[in-house]
Amino acid sequence: MTADLHAAALDEVERKEFVAAATAFLEANAERLPAAEQFEWGRGSGHVHLLGREVEDPKALIAEARKWRAKVFDAGFGWLGGPVEYGGAGRHHDLDGVYRHLEGQFDVPDQSAWGVAWEMVAPAILVHGSEDVKLRYLRRIYRGELLCSQLLSEPGNGSDLAGLRTKAVRDGDEWVVNGQKVWSSYAHLADLGQLMARTDPDVPKHQGLTMFLLPMDTDGVDARPLRQMNGNAEFNEVFLTDVRVPDANRVGAAGRGWAAVLTTLMSERAAVGSGKTSAASDPALILLEVARHVDRISDPVVRQTLAEVLTHRKLIEWVGARGEQLVASGASRGAEGSILKLLSSRQIRRIANLAGDLLGPSFMADSGDWGTYTWSNYLCSTPGLRIAGGTDEIQHNILGERILGLPKEPGLV
Numbered sequence: 001m002t003a004d005l006h007a008a009a010l011d012e013v014e015r016k017e018f019v020a021a022a023t024a025f026l027e028a029n030a031e032r033l034p035a036a037e038q039f040e041w042g043r044g045s046g047h048v049h050l051l052g053r054e055v056e057d058p059k060a061l062i063a064e065a066r067k068w069r070a071k072v073f074d075a076g077f078g079w080l081g082g083p084v085e086y087g088g089a090g091r092h093h094d095l096d097g098v099y100r101h102l103e104g105q106f107d108v109p110d111q112s113a114w115g116v117a118w119e120m121v122a123p124a125i126l127v128h129g130s131e132d133v134k135l136r137y138l139r140r141i142y143r144g145e146l147l148c149s150q151l152l153s154e155p156g157n158g159s160d161l162a163g164l165r166t167k168a169v170r171d172g173d174e175w176v177v178n179g180q181k182v183w184s185s186y187a188h189l190a191d192l193g194q195l196m197a198r199t200d201p202d203v204p205k206h207q208g209l210t211m212f213l214l215p216m217d218t219d220g221v222d223a224r225p226l227r228q229m230n231g232n233a234e235f236n237e238v239f240l241t242d243v244r245v246p247d248a249n250r251v252g253a254a255g256r257g258w259a260a261v262l263t264t265l266m267s268e269r270a271a272v273g274s275g276k277t278s279a280a281s282d283p284a285l286i287l288l289e290v291a292r293h294v295d296r297i298s299d300p301v302v303r304q305t306l307a308e309v310l311t312h313r314k315l316i317e318w319v320g321a322r323g324e325q326l327v328a329s330g331a332s333r334g335a336e337g338s339i340l341k342l343l344s345s346r347q348i349r350r351i352a353n354l355a356g357d358l359l360g361p362s363f364m365a366d367s368g369d370w371g372t373y374t375w376s377n378y379l380c381s382t383p384g385l386r387i388a389g390g391t392d393e394i395q396h397n398i399l400g401e402r403i404l405g406l407p408k409e410p411g412l413v
């Protein structure tokens, strides 16, 4: 994989051949979903999801996703733009997006838990990891063998991540870690933690941090799930007591963890903002059906808001595609991810507000009317997405400083 290869647009013949091969694979292994245009009120589960969902047996869901992903990877569709030496297919970067789009049209296991692994942890390993770390982890991550969790935020340090206090002290070929993390999504189910720790307390805060890959079954790691207001319990507080992590699992040089975490955060903002979803489960499109169901589709005020929702849906898609193009041309992700994250966070509030307006009481109390009460879970998830991956206020600071050239926020990067 080279920047030159990615700079070139995807050849149309290659795209067509790829679509034919991927569609044949998907048709042989999964059921095609009804097309979005055929979305039928009253058919299917009617659930609208924003931030995970309550499942009876999350471990079974993870196992099912792992099995599916291994099949996809072994068929050559798992990491199309990735370098061959680390398990990728060495093909054009755009093909990953093309495959995701095609897969979204089929009924396949939910792989959203791997977002952290594929969109956030793996990019940092690829840029900053040693050859050994890349060889040991990347293939397994993209094959779905390793579910990852980010162990970055702490009770007193979320926005001010560089102020984190979890300590790692070198002891021979290992580091001994003590501290506490919080809001760590999927930590209770994960195989691998992307751990940020302070390894040098005597230098300015950004210079004393190091990133490690921590096997979550290591002695001294205690992940305790926290229940969120949307009813799900996906994230955790994680206690780390005398945890020993091999130096060989360091990502980047000791004290250079900030550079590695920036790669993760830029990818995270783009991923959190991109709202990748299949057409059949797109809340913006389902909202149209809600308006029809409650017979408000001709209401001029509703139509105006629906037009705003659908316009922003396109805007988000295009801004996301521009970011992907930048990365594909060899550039690293920049502050543009913050634009996408802000667009997305406003869009989900716009959608939740209109759903509330359309549904009235059945939005908040389960009236038994199909496809209505599910929107309360959507609404209760919206604040989480204003916060995860850096709050809206922090995204404004980043845009102000890095794009508009305004004076720097005191004490922040």
Ligand SMILES: Cc1cc2nc3c(=O)[nH]c(=O)nc-3n(C[C@H](O)[C@H](O)[C@H](O)COP(=O)(O)OP(=O)(O)OC[C@H]3O[C@@H](n4cnc5c(N)ncnc54)[C@H](O)[C@@H]3O)c2cc1C
Pocket (backbone or CB within 6 Å): 051, 149, 150, 151, 152, 153, 154, 155, 156, 157, 158, 159, 160, 182, 183, 184, 185, 186, 235, 383, 384, 385, 387, 388, 389, 390, 391, 392, 393, 394, 397, 409, 412
């Ligand atoms: C759904 C969800 C999933 C998450 N998953 C993970 C995960 O997997 N791993 C992980 O490590 N963390 C995770 N987080 C944590 C997330 O990154 C932090 O919550 C976030 O960075 C904010 O930090 P904080 O909660 O400490 O809030 P604080 O930093 O204490 O902020 C409190 C308020 O002050 C504002 N504020 C703070 N500093 C400034 C400033 N300089 N200028 C203007 N306003 C400011 C903030 O915008 C916010 O409104 C997750 C959070 C959520 C909601």
